[in-house]
Amino acid sequence: MVQKYESHEDYMKRRMTEDLAxxxxxxxxxxxxxxxxxxIFESPDNGKTVYKRxxxxxxxxxVKIHSSDINYKFNEDKYIQEIKEYIDSTYSxxxxxxxxxxxxxxxxxxxxxxxxxxxxxxxxNRYGKKGTKEDARKDxxxxxxxxxxxxxxxxxEK
Numbered sequence: 001m002v003q004k005y006e007s008h009e010d011y012m013k014r015r016m017t018e019d020l021a022x023x024x025x026x027x028x029x030x031x032x033x034x035x036x037x038x039x040i041f042e043s044p045d046n047g048k049t050v051y052k053r054x055x056x057x058x059x060x061x062x063v064k065i066h067s068s069d070i071n072y073k074f075n076e077d078k079y080i081q082e083i084k085e086y087i088d089s090t091y092s093x094x095x096x097x098x099x100x101x102x103x104x105x106x107x108x109x110x111x112x113x114x115x116x117x118x119x120x121x122x123x124x125n126r127y128g129k130k131g132t133k134e135d136a137r138k139d140x141x142x143x144x145x146x147x148x149x150x151x152x153x154x155x156x157e158k
Contacts, residue, residue, distance in 0.1 A: 041065075086141045087148070103149060112153035119146040 053062035123142040
């Protein structure tokens, strides 16, 4: 029996057709999930204010569920932005060589809580005892960062 081989061109056409079908199926699944949603969330100002309304309802039925018009007494909104910028900067430093951060490996090996809480303890105890006032401030940023990492570990423990 002679086996017939398809040409490269036919192979590519077949694969493109199969891939397109898979893509369309996945898009339909996404669309179905959107239809299953009960609410639409809208933000006319890039997240500063968020409104919610029932799916398919009129724009006039929306309700404000979040607003950044809060008058923070202690500048918490500015500190949250600063901690985000600090954490973002750690992703471009030596802590993230190759594809993995060492923290990922430590967490994957089951030592996340000890590592994160140990660092919270280390930097909180070191606060104000080493270097300049700016160094002490950096220690506080590290405490917050490791506490956030511990939240991740806590929420993902089995």
